[in-house]
Amino acid sequence: MSRTQPTDPAAIAVPAARPAPSAGALAVEATAVSRIFPVRKGASVTALDNVSLSVAPGEFVSLIGPSGCGKSTLLRLIADLDAPTSGNITVFGKPARQARIDQDYGIAFQQAGLLPWRTVAGNIELPLELHGTGKAARRARAAELIALVGLSDFADNYPDQLSGGMQQRVAIARSLAESPSLLLMDEPFGALDEMTRERMQNELVRICGETSAAVVFVTHSIPEAVFLSDRVVVLEPRPGRIRDVLTVSLGDPAGRGENLREDEGFFHAVSQVRELLHGPGVAGARGVETR
Amino acid sequence: MRPGSIAAPGVLRTVIPPVLLGLVAILLWQGAVTYFAIKPFILPGPFQIGEQFSANLQNVANGMLVTGRNALIGLLIGSLLGILAAIVASVLRVADEMAAPIIAAIAVVPIVALAPVLYTMFGAGAETARQIVAGLAVFVPVYFNTLKGLRQVSPVHRDLMRSYAASSRQATRTVTLPTALPYVFTGLRIASSLAVISALIAEYFGGPVGGLGKSITSSASSSNYGLAWAYVLGSILLGLLFYSAALGLEKLVGRRIPGS
Numbered sequence: 001m002s003r004t005q006p007t008d009p010a011a012i013a014v015p016a017a018r019p020a021p022s023a024g025a026l027a028v029e030a031t032a033v034s035r036i037f038p039v040r041k042g043a044s045v046t047a048l049d050n051v052s053l054s055v056a057p058g059e060f061v062s063l064i065g066p067s068g069c070g071k072s073t074l075l076r077l078i079a080d081l082d083a084p085t086s087g088n089i090t091v092f093g094k095p096a097r098q099a100r101i102d103q104d105y106g107i108a109f110q111q112a113g114l115l116p117w118r119t120v121a122g123n124i125e126l127p128l129e130l131h132g133t134g135k136a137a138r139r140a141r142a143a144e145l146i147a148l149v150g151l152s153d154f155a156d157n158y159p160d161q162l163s164g165g166m167q168q169r170v171a172i173a174r175s176l177a178e179s180p181s182l183l184l185m186d187e188p189f190g191a192l193d194e195m196t197r198e199r200m201q202n203e204l205v206r207i208c209g210e211t212s213a214a215v216v217f218v219t220h221s222i223p224e225a226v227f228l229s230d231r232v233v234v235l236e237p238r239p240g241r242i243r244d245v246l247t248v249s250l251g252d253p254a255g256r257g258e259n260l261r262e263d264e265g266f267f268h269a270v271s272q273v274r275e276l277l278h279g280p281g282v283a284g285a286r287g288v289e290t291r
Numbered sequence: 292m293r294p295g296s297i298a299a300p301g302v303l304r305t306v307i308p309p310v311l312l313g314l315v316a317i318l319l320w321q322g323a324v325t326y327f328a329i330k331p332f333i334l335p336g337p338f339q340i341g342e343q344f345s346a347n348l349q350n351v352a353n354g355m356l357v358t359g360r361n362a363l364i365g366l367l368i369g370s371l372l373g374i375l376a377a378i379v380a381s382v383l384r385v386a387d388e389m390a391a392p393i394i395a396a397i398a399v400v401p402i403v404a405l406a407p408v409l410y411t412m413f414g415a416g417a418e419t420a421r422q423i424v425a426g427l428a429v430f431v432p433v434y435f436n437t438l439k440g441l442r443q444v445s446p447v448h449r450d451l452m453r454s455y456a457a458s459s460r461q462a463t464r465t466v467t468l469p470t471a472l473p474y475v476f477t478g479l480r481i482a483s484s485l486a487v488i489s490a491l492i493a494e495y496f497g498g499p500v501g502g503l504g505k506s507i508t509s510s511a512s513s514s515n516y517g518l519a520w521a522y523v524l525g526s527i528l529l530g531l532l533f534y535s536a537a538l539g540l541e542k543l544v545g546r547r548i549p550g551s
Contacts, residue, residue: 081450101456113447117469126465130455 025093027182027214028055028078033087035073035240046239047073050087053233053242057181060208060215062225062232064273070240071218075186078216079107091182103131105182106175106213110190112167114159120146120170121155127177145173148207165196172204176211183208183215189224198261201227222277226269227260234276244276331516343517344524351525354503359529361418361490361502365425366533369486370479372426373433380434381441394434402427403489406496421493421502428489429482433475440474441467476541483537487530503529 035048048070055061063071076082077089080100091099099105106127114123124142133141146155149169159167168188175183189197201224208215219225225232229248236243248269260266317337323329324336331339344351380387402424409420444467452462494504503526510519 076450079450079454081453100454103456105454107451107454109447109450111445111447113445113451115448115466115469127455130457130461130465 025057026054026090027057027059027092028053028216029090030054030074030078031088033074033077033084033089035070035077035082036085048077048084049239049241051235051240051242055182055214055216057214058212060217060228060230062217062219062229063235064219064222064225064232065235065240065243065277066220066237068240069235069237071235072186073240074235075184075216075218079105079184099182103127103178104180105184106178106180107184108168108171108175108186108188110187112159112164112171114167114170114174116159119156119158120151120162123159123170124174124177127174131178141177142173145176148176148210149173149203163196165192165200168192168200169203172207176207176213179211179213181213183213185215185217187218187220189221190219197221197224204228222270222273223261223266226266226273232269232273234273246272246276332514335517335520339517340520340524343515344521347518347521350506351503351521353501354506354522355525355529357418357502358487358491358494358504358526359532361421361493362425362486362529362533364422365427365490366429366479366482366486368422369426369429370433370482373430373478373482374437374475376430377434377437377441380438387438394431397427398431403492403496406493406498410497415497416499418499420498421490424493425486425490428485432481432485433478436474436478436481437471440471443470443474445470472544473541476537476544480534480537480541483533484530487526487533491526 030051030053033048033051034046037045037047039045047068051070051074053061053074063074065071073082077084078091078096080096089096092104094102094104115126118126121139121142124145125138128138128141143152143155146152149172151166151169151173154162154166159170162170168191172185172188175185189200192200205228215228217225217228226248232246232248234243234246235241246269249265321336321338324334329336376390380390405427406420406424409423413419413423448466448470449462452466457465491502491504494502495508498505500506500509503522507519507522507526510516510522
């Protein structure tokens with residue numbers, strides 16, 4: 001990140017992912033986290049109630065649940081965009097705030113949130129620019145990421161010239177700009193049509209395989225959660241609690257492709273998550289062995 | 292994919308109808324003046340105005356220069372103060388609340404009404420009073436629009452800046468100011484015509500001769516109605532010049548902002 005610009009191409013090659021700041025530490029560790037939003041005098045909404053969750057380095061974890069279950073709140077707490085009312089969150093062994101300041105994570109939201117007055121390349125360079133990366137290194141990194149998300153022909157286009165799916169790909173490229181070892185994604189494909197969505201999921205699996213970053217992924221699509229994740233965390237609303245955690249073992253990311261969606265194991269996992277989501281109402285659902 | 296390359300037939304189709312309409316209106320006007328033998332002190336014909344305009348082109352141009360200069364100085368100073376005040380108000384909530392009644396007062400006072408007072412303050416031989424009147428008139432729309440623009444940062448951009456641990460200075464430069472820019476230019480567009488109108492009207496209340504406003508009143512009082520209207524034509528041209536310049540800037544800046 002020095003001002004001197006590297007001329008050796010190897011010097012600006014992408015590191016797969018920065019090594020986790022303190023070796024052996026969990027990517028995310030939330031301990032007994034609660035978040036209570038005061039509504040008006042006396043009244044309050046408990047968005048999260050005593051939630052504990054850990055994410056190992058390189059692990060893909062989805063948070064799924066109905067609206068109001070606090071899944072986005074939990075993600076915002078991990079990102080230190082909001083602070084827990086009680087409980088403790090560490091990211092790579094440090095407090096969430098420190099991890100944010102140290103830029104240990106990349107983040108993508110449901111809205112792409114691109115700056116409309118910057119080109120695709122300019123948007124991807126934004127975090128690098130803010131953190132003082134030299135111009136040449138920035139250019140090179142942006143070009144690599146643009147190629148990674150398959151938008152090489154659009155580097156100089158402005159966001160309003162791109163489709164929703166393309167904008168979201170730019171946002172994902174931007175979140176990867178500093179090779180974070182943790183990616184936080186808040187329904188990044190929520191606003192896309194089903195076909196674009198499945199294509200984006202395939203790409204995300206591929207990108208995650210290449211970068212080996214840990215991912216916390218908020219969604220309310222069951223197949224999406226199952227397709228992408230190593231573990232699916234099912235939350236329940238009012239108050240937001242973890243109902244259950246399902247370990248999905250559908251093989252390593254490199255092997256996941258279109259065929260997986262037709263796979264027996266995939267359907268089985270989808271119906272397991274569905275039963276967990278519909279919870280206490282469905283007789284016997286509680287008894288399903290998930291581990 | 293970029294806008295701006297409009298096909299020639301489109302230009303013809305958008306330009307020709309208003310020009311035709313204008314020509315028809317001028318001919319009807321001239322016809323009515325001639326047919327009904329309307330006295331020139333009531334309404335001179337457009338040909339007479341055109342004659343006077345071309346015969347006195349130098350005088351009209353000088354008037355436009357004097358009034359235009361006052362309007363421009365007022366526009367620059369008023370905008371600068373308006374933008375600075377808006378930035379202060381957006382950063383300090385207290386400043387915003389303290390300033391609100393004063394700004395409202397400036398907004399409702401008919402600013403040209405201050406002209407006579409200002410002439411006594413700065414001397415009837417100086418243009419200062421007119422420039423201040425123009426500046427005050429400009430300040431209000433620029434202030435309100437800029438302040439609104441500075442508050443338009445979308446929540447997702449705010450979250451993004453926080454996730455990047457960007458300093459408030461960085462966030463202002465990369466997100467807040469570019470978001471506000473189109474609003475600032477909308478304010479400037481409104482202000483540009485106000486500046487010309489205010490500088491011109493202020494001349495009616497005294498001060499040195501030479502500007503368009505003074506020339507209109509003096510031609511009218513010496514029964515030179517054609518010339519008075521020629522100066523009015525000059526004022527219209529000056530106002531259009533300011534407005535189109537501001538509009539051009541606004542379009543240039545607003546190109547990449549959705550919804551503008």
